[in-house]
Amino acid sequence: MPLIVMCGFPCSGKTRRAEELKAFFEENTKRNVRTVGDGSVGGDRNSVYADSQKEKNVRAALKAEVERKVNKDDIVILDSLNYIKGYRYELFCLIKHAQTPHCVVYCLTSDEQSSSWNSSRDAAEQYTQDIFDALVLRFEAPDSRNRWDSPLFTILKDDTLPFEDISNALFKRKAPPPNQSTQSQPLSSVNFLYELDKITQDVLMAIFNAQKTSVPGDLISLTRNINMAELRKLRRQFISYTKTHPTENTGHISNMFVQYLNKSFR
Numbered sequence: 001m002p003l004i005v006m007c008g009f010p011c012s013g014k015t016r017r018a019e020e021l022k023a024f025f026e027e028n029t030k031r032n033v034r035t036v037g038d039g040s041v042g043g044d045r046n047s048v049y050a051d052s053q054k055e056k057n058v059r060a061a062l063k064a065e066v067e068r069k070v071n072k073d074d075i076v077i078l079d080s081l082n083y084i085k086g087y088r089y090e091l092f093c094l095i096k097h098a099q100t101p102h103c104v105v106y107c108l109t110s111d112e113q114s115s116s117w118n119s120s121r122d123a124a125e126q127y128t129q130d131i132f133d134a135l136v137l138r139f140e141a142p143d144s145r146n147r148w149d150s151p152l153f154t155i156l157k158d159d160t161l162p163f164e165d166i167s168n169a170l171f172k173r174k175a176p177p178p179n180q181s182t183q184s185q186p187l188s189s190v191n192f193l194y195e196l197d198k199i200t201q202d203v204l205m206a207i208f209n210a211q212k213t214s215v216p217g218d219l220i221s222l223t224r225n226i227n228m229a230e231l232r233k234l235r236r237q238f239i240s241y242t243k244t245h246p247t248e249n250t251g252h253i254s255n256m257f258v259q260y261l262n263k264s265f266r
């Protein structure tokens with residue numbers, strides 16, 4: 001039966017939410033709830049996420065376990081980062097094939113919050129700063145406009161899980177109330193758009209000034225001079241992309257933009 005895909009930064013409360021869901025569904029539906037998580041695959045998480053091949057293997061193993069456990073009676077909760085858009089798409093294809101409903105529960109936290117939750121964990125469960133930063137940077141936030149991310153329930157730190165809505169989405173295939181899934185406010189907030197605008201503009205000015213004094217600077221390895229019109233066009237592209245794939249940490253915007261430009265110039 002249904003699959004619930006958890007999603008969120010490392011240490012964003014996914015396991016706690018998964019346990020709450022499990023308790024609710026066991027109590028209210030009398031169905032078995034089977035959780036598939038990183039723990040059931042084994043391996044030290046830092047070494048897994050430091051090595052893309054290992055990470056790939058873990059993802060494949062988790063998916064295979066979901067596939068084995070999805071049946072007509074049980075509810076399966078996939079409690080892992082599930083931070084790659086393409087991976088969530090694969091899960092969607094899997095459940096479509098199994099003809100069972102699904103939903104995504106996104107635990108939305110700031111990286112400061114997650115980092116502080118990391119410190120209060122058992123040593124074996126902690127993420128190193130490097131791995132944590134890399135995962136936050138690579139994180140592809142779910143977007144309810146994508147079929148595979150929908151229905152989407154975005155849960156903030158102090159929220160109570162909307163159990164009834166989740167249950168209806170799974171068992172009655174009722175779409176969640178619109179505000180539930182569009183509530184990524186902290187990300188698409190006016191402030192985020194303002195920062196996005198300002199930071200990308202600052203980066204352009206830095207490049208422009210560096211070119212003027214013909215010191216390419218260490219920002220970007222420029223192989224040729226780029227005119228301002230090209231830069232502005234790339235900035236517009238980056239902004240429209242980032243608006244729909246917001247990063248939670250505005251501190252990452254300038255880095256992402258520099259990398260984006262760097263890639264476009266190569």
Ligand SMILES: *[C@@H]1O[C@H](CO)[C@@H](O)[C@H](O)[C@H]1NC(C)=O
Pocket residue numbers: 115116118119126127128129132133
């Ligand atoms: C997680 O906690 C450990 C131990 O306090 C610390 O060494 C590590 O840097 C922390 N990671 C993050 C991302 O805060």
Ligand SMILES: *[C@@H]1O[C@H](CO)[C@@H](O)[C@H](O)[C@H]1NC(C)=O
Pocket residue numbers: 179
């Ligand atoms: C949903 O969002 C709309 C538009 O932002 C608002 O007017 C309405 O009050 C919200 N409903 C709930 C239940 O929060």
Ligand SMILES: *[C@@H]1O[C@H](CO)[C@@H](O)[C@H](O)[C@H]1NC(C)=O
Pocket residue numbers: 218219220221258259262
């Ligand atoms: C830009 O790309 C070059 C070539 O791949 C790379 O060496 C350099 O580190 C990149 N710079 C940044 C800031 O990403």
